[in-house]
Amino acid sequence: MTELPPIRMIATDIDGTMLRSDGTLSPRVRDSLLAARDTGIEVVPTTGRPYMVSTDVIEASTLSGYWIFANGAVTWHLGDDRLVRGHWIEQEVAKQLVLELRSALPDAGFAIEMEREVSFEPGFAELVPNRPTSGEHLDVLDGLTSRVQKVLVFHPGVTVDKLFELVGRVVGDHAVPSYSGLSFIEVAPTLVTKASAVEDLAADLGIARNEVATFGDNHNDVSMLAWTPRSHAMANASRDAKDAAATVIGANDDDGLAVAVDALTAQRRAAHR
Helix, strand or coil, rough: CCCCCCCEEEEEEEHHHHHHCCCCCCCHHHHHHHHHHHCCCCEECCCCCHHHHCCCHHHHHHHEEEEEHHCCCCECCCCCCCCECHHHHHHHHHHHHHHHHHHCCCCEEEEEEECEEEECCCCCHHHCCCCCCCCCCHHHHHHCCCEEEEEEECCCCCCHHHHHHHHHHHHHCCCCEECCCCCEEEEEECCCCHHHHHHHHHHCCCCCCHHHHEEEHHHHHHHHHCCCCCCEEEECCHHHHHHHHCCCCCCCCCCCCHHHHHHHHHHHHHHCC
């Protein structure tokens, strides 16, 4: 069996992977990620969250390199304040998606993530770990002011699995629905996933697929877990995430990410002695 090369990039989910179940970033995980970065590994948090509800993790982690937001729709270099790549739903297309979904699911609520803003209907703020402080509208379309990263759909009377199925029927091939452990469905531009964003960024940096380690815990992580042979699902992960991953590691509440990252960092150090 051919030995795999040292890791050059780590793409890790945030909620349920980097963060503990109470939403905090443990010092152990933070220090492991920073140590990996200091050996030359690109550490790329890869999240379903948009930028505006990721600021708590950005500040806690102090990671200022590449970040992938909105399930792959947007890649930023935070230190340079530079948009690397963005995939957008045009305003008219987003509006039509909301109208079609509202017609099929009249009791559903909606939120729209834009480049640096969010518009959301009553009930949405209670569903996210870092509540937006502005942007609430009785009709989400009243706050639609710019190009869109994702349309979010929530329905208090329907399970997430059932809502995923219903939303998928409505959007068809026009968009990509997913979910990430929170109580809503995320609808992204066609062909945009965490895997596509990680693959594109790795290509930008001249990093091969087998030099990328991915970490995740939920449905929206499956694509990037299946993409590389160096993939890791958390012990607390969903069944489809575990099935997609090459390895299952410790739980988020046990700093499982830190243990795995430390091993990858040690391998890289040994290879460069």
